[in-house]
Amino acid sequence: MKMRQLLLWTAVSCLVLLPLCVGGKRVVFMPSPFTSHTIYHTNVARTLTRQGHEVWLTMPDYIVNRRVLDTTNLTVIEYQTLINFEEIMTAAFAGNYFKGLSDDWSVLMSIGLQFCDTLLMNVSFFQNVKELRPDLFVFDISSFMNMMTIISYRLGVPFAFLGTLYDPYYQRIPLQPCNIPSVIFSYNHHMSFFQRVLTTVIHVFASVVDIFSYKDAVSRYAPEMPFLTIDMLVARAEIWLVETDHILDYPRPSMPNVKLIGGTVTGPGKPLPPQFKSFMDDSKEGVVIVSFGSYVLSPPEPITQKIISVLQDLPFKSVFRSKISSPNSKKILTTSWIPQNDLLAHPNTRVFVSHCGKNGQYEALFHAVPVVATPIFVDQFYNAERMRVKGMAETVDLNTVSTHKLHSTILKVATNTSYKQTITKASELFKMEFGVPVEKAAYWLDHVMKYGGRHLRSSGHEVPFLQFSCWDVYAFLLSFVLLILLISVCLVYVTFNCCRSKLKAKIE
Numbered sequence: 001m002k003m004r005q006l007l008l009w010t011a012v013s014c015l016v017l018l019p020l021c022v023g024g025k026r027v028v029f030m031p032s033p034f035t036s037h038t039i040y041h042t043n044v045a046r047t048l049t050r051q052g053h054e055v056w057l058t059m060p061d062y063i064v065n066r067r068v069l070d071t072t073n074l075t076v077i078e079y080q081t082l083i084n085f086e087e088i089m090t091a092a093f094a095g096n097y098f099k100g101l102s103d104d105w106s107v108l109m110s111i112g113l114q115f116c117d118t119l120l121m122n123v124s125f126f127q128n129v130k131e132l133r134p135d136l137f138v139f140d141i142s143s144f145m146n147m148m149t150i151i152s153y154r155l156g157v158p159f160a161f162l163g164t165l166y167d168p169y170y171q172r173i174p175l176q177p178c179n180i181p182s183v184i185f186s187y188n189h190h191m192s193f194f195q196r197v198l199t200t201v202i203h204v205f206a207s208v209v210d211i212f213s214y215k216d217a218v219s220r221y222a223p224e225m226p227f228l229t230i231d232m233l234v235a236r237a238e239i240w241l242v243e244t245d246h247i248l249d250y251p252r253p254s255m256p257n258v259k260l261i262g263g264t265v266t267g268p269g270k271p272l273p274p275q276f277k278s279f280m281d282d283s284k285e286g287v288v289i290v291s292f293g294s295y296v297l298s299p300p301e302p303i304t305q306k307i308i309s310v311l312q313d314l315p316f317k318s319v320f321r322s323k324i325s326s327p328n329s330k331k332i333l334t335t336s337w338i339p340q341n342d343l344l345a346h347p348n349t350r351v352f353v354s355h356c357g358k359n360g361q362y363e364a365l366f367h368a369v370p371v372v373a374t375p376i377f378v379d380q381f382y383n384a385e386r387m388r389v390k391g392m393a394e395t396v397d398l399n400t401v402s403t404h405k406l407h408s409t410i411l412k413v414a415t416n417t418s419y420k421q422t423i424t425k426a427s428e429l430f431k432m433e434f435g436v437p438v439e440k441a442a443y444w445l446d447h448v449m450k451y452g453g454r455h456l457r458s459s460g461h462e463v464p465f466l467q468f469s470c471w472d473v474y475a476f477l478l479s480f481v482l483l484i485l486l487i488s489v490c491l492v493y494v495t496f497n498c499c500r501s502k503l504k505a506k507i508e
Helices: 002-021 035-050 061-066 085-092 094-098 105-120 123-131 143-155 193-208 217-221 230-234 274-281 301-313 340-345 358-366 380-389 403-415 417-434 437-451 471-507
Strands: 026-030 054-060 075-079 136-140 159-163 240-242 258-260 287-291 317-321 332-335 349-354 371-373 393-395
Touching: 026 035, 026 143, 035 054, 035 061, 035 136, 035 159, 035 358, 035 437, 054 061, 061 075, 075 123, 085 094, 085 105, 105 143, 123 143, 136 143, 136 437, 143 159, 143 217, 143 230, 159 437, 217 230, 240 437, 258 437, 274 317, 274 332, 274 340, 287 301, 287 340, 301 317, 301 332, 301 403, 340 349, 340 358, 349 358, 349 403, 358 380, 358 417, 371 380, 371 403, 380 393, 393 403
Parallel strands: 026 054, 026 136, 054 075, 136 159, 159 240, 240 258, 287 317, 287 349, 317 332, 349 371, 371 393
Antiparallel strands: none
């Protein structure tokens, strides 16, 4: 018996230590200074630790202090910021929406440049990271995080990207603006002529002007290093792990080093905390989950009252993520935090009223819960439209929707079987192809740490984007055509003048 126990203990120990025996690496994750982005970096980071790697995660002090993220087995590198970027972002976008104003993109540009400057000029932060002797950096795919790659450039350490932005410019992907809408618009993949023109103009502008990076960024923050433009530096990424897919999103062209891993925040549901479990289990008639994300916990009073009025009249119970007190706790459970993925996994959940942030949208897809979309800012309008056009959701405007319309829309999505059938099929396809996305993301990071990413990169990553996109060739061909036309016009003009002179001489 003792020998059997010893053999069993030895086998278990080998399984636990096997990843370490094959050579664990040291990885530093640098997400954007926003909770929603830090969540999926944290999930992938924890998965890497289970594979035997040592992982560090950088976070601003205001996110650390909130203590809402599971950082088990991770070492957090906390950095100080003079301002709370989340609060500024929320005021400029969510705040503007409820005031009936458009998104203020200049704020995003401003805080992006300020954030990078804060960290890239922080000597102690750089020294702390340097002393870790990392084997790989993982940066957020966010336009204003591109300059952070200067840290890896200074240390001579390879890097990867993980995030939500599908970026043809930096990822060196040929883009077709005719059927690939921009995330800043609520267009779908069937665009009108005007929409295609506007999408093309935005694409060309973004390809020529980078408003989120300084042109002299490398000289400014790494004067000891040979100069590189940011687009050439970013193009050196070993791999891009993009939080999208072709089932929830639209099919897109890609490159071998761009892997679609949409939904790293989701996965099989976990057991619910007691207060949620009893509420959900007792709700045989069904439950509506209402959440506008971590940034909007206190909507304006008229909107809050509108939602509460609707939830009271629905033939379902509700879980409403907000800071308000419930008028009827047996029917409406209100709380400032919810285990969203686990609630959506519960069999009694009927519909998800959501702002359509990308994380929540993938959780709804994974668990096949139809959605009433209430987009508020940035890419949420794009996200809502792609679910609507695919038959998984209906969209309403929180500012203008009437109580009656909101009530009927929730009831329609919850009871009309077409929404459930459509998202169930999409969920099955998604699981078949992507499995549990967080594991796929960790696999590819482990892959490039073992083998490098050169075999995945095309020669397009070694040339400037203007050359990769053949704009220099098009410019040459256009110039050649214009030159031929100019010569032709000149010849016609000269010939015409000669003929006129001869005719005039003959007449005289």
